[in-house]
Amino acid sequence: MSSTTRLQLSFMMFLEFFIWGGWFVTLGTFLNNNLSASGAESGQVFSTQSWGAIIAPFIIGLIADRFVNAERILGVLHIIGALLMYQMYNAENIATFYPYVLIYMICYMPTLALVNSVSFNQMKNPEKEFSVIRLFGTVGWIAAGLLISFIFHWDSAEGTKEGLLKNTFLLSGAASLVLGLFSFTLPKTPPKGKGTKVTVNDILGLDALKLLKDKNFLIFFISSILICIPLAFYYQNTNSFLSSIGVENPTGKMTIGQASEVLFLLLLPVFFNRFGFKKTILVGMLAWAVRYVLFAFGNAGDLTFMLLIGIALHGICYDFFFVSGQIYTDSKAGEQHKSAAQGLITLATYGLGMLIGFAVAGKITDSYKLADGTLDYKMVWLIPAGIAFAVFLIFALLFKDEKTNKTA
Structure with missing residues (x-):
């Protein structure tokens, strides 16, 4: 793998998990303080991750594996995600917020598999190479948390009281837009199952x-x-x-x-x-x-x-x-x-x-x-x-x- 490709994949993985860590960690606090959500309502919002995980295999199995390059789907999903993040930022109640977060998770969860596909496609020895690339994802998650707490102070007592936690959606949305556009510059990852029959059992x-x-x-x-x-x-x-x-x-x-x-x-x-x-x-x-x-x-x-x-x-x-x-x-x-x-x-x-x-x-x-x-x-x-x-x-x-x- 060339050093340029390694840098591309590392940056991709960094942004992928920076986006998730930038809003999901503080979501419970945001729901309680900004939207006055009950425990049951918070549970419904968090469960959108599960619905995304359930639907993700269909997106990967029916589209990415058969028709469109993985890096292109990755780009489209993250650009859509950026728009949805902006709508989540503007939501004033749980009823408005829920549909956006549900659609967002349906878009985001498949990208976890897509970034892996793009990475593996460029590796001759994934057992040795992937762990280093994936480590940048953890670094991205950590970086998001440190920014929120120690730079912006959005999760401080004063910041929470002023409702600043909603800015996490702008932060993640901006990162999602960057990754969406950047994805179109990634190495091509064509569908490997093109022309093959895929069943629900396979997916x-x-x-x-x-x-x-x-x-x-x-x-x-x-x-x-x-x-x-x-x-x-x-x-x-x-x-x-x-x-x-x-x-x-x-x-x-x-x-x-x-x-x-x-x-x-x-x-x-x-x-x-x-x-x-x-x-x-x-x-x-x-x-x-x-x-x-x-x-x-x-x-x-x-x-x-x-x-x-x-x-x-x-x-x-x-x-x-x-x-x-x-x-x-x-x-x-x-x-x-x-x-x-x-x-x-x-x-x-x-x-x-x-x-x-x-x-x-x-x-x-x-x-x-x-x-x-x-x-x-x-x-x-x-x-x-x-x-x-x-x-x-x-x-x-x-x-x-x-x-x-x-x-x-």
Whole structure:
């Protein structure tokens, strides 16, 4: 790969995740303070991510893989996204905001696969080259959080009170427009499935359903759906929780989670090879429970360290469960169904699991709203901690340890 192409792909990946991190992290706080959304309404807004994940395979499978170059679709989707971001910026109530965010997520979620397609198409050795390119995506997410907290101060107590969080949509919208236009300069990535017949089974990975006949994989599949319930609480409530209890620069501090994700992604192969899949994934599940207990009993004063440790556990929570789960799925699927199996797990987690999770998180949040309009955050966090621990026990008792292809 030439240095010019490497720079192009790195910049593309940086902007791709800068856009997402620039508005999604603070979305819960924005909905609470700017649009006075209830917990259930916030859950519906966050669940648009799940609908986007469910619809994305159809856009990729029916259009990008058959008719149009990936970089051109990427450009069009991000330009449309920029226009939708501007409409979200102007929305004055949840009823107006929801349709725009729904359409936006349907446009954005397919771009996660498209940037990978454009990258892989330029690589001779993806196993060595892709991780460096993808790292710039994490850097982009972190950069967005640092800008919001430490440069613009939109998430400060004063900024939140003045409604400045809506500026995050302008920031992400501008980045989306830049990436949209920039995408047309990217290396050409023509459709590889042109002229071939694509079925719904191919798009959704339904051929991989036969893996569910394996008891161990079935337990893993169900656990993957269930663990997304406590995951939804993190996305929906963390930023608004930190803001409401007086933590300074909450969005910037939440980037600790992305930094830890990079660290534990590097440590994962060592842990996975030494202790195996079952112990690795159990550590990830237990980390969710510990994180929420820390949130429940931490505060913005002398116990701030508990909150920061909880945020830093994101690397273990995500990498040790989701990434090790992808490795396990790859080892179980066999050559013929590798892509289908990964698609099925993605549909189960970011689609079905998160859809259920945001609905549950919304109802629980509303259930613990106090008379003065504040939330009993101790209970809001202890409930997902209990759910995560229950999933931990189910998996520990029912999943039988087995040898996994550690080089997957």
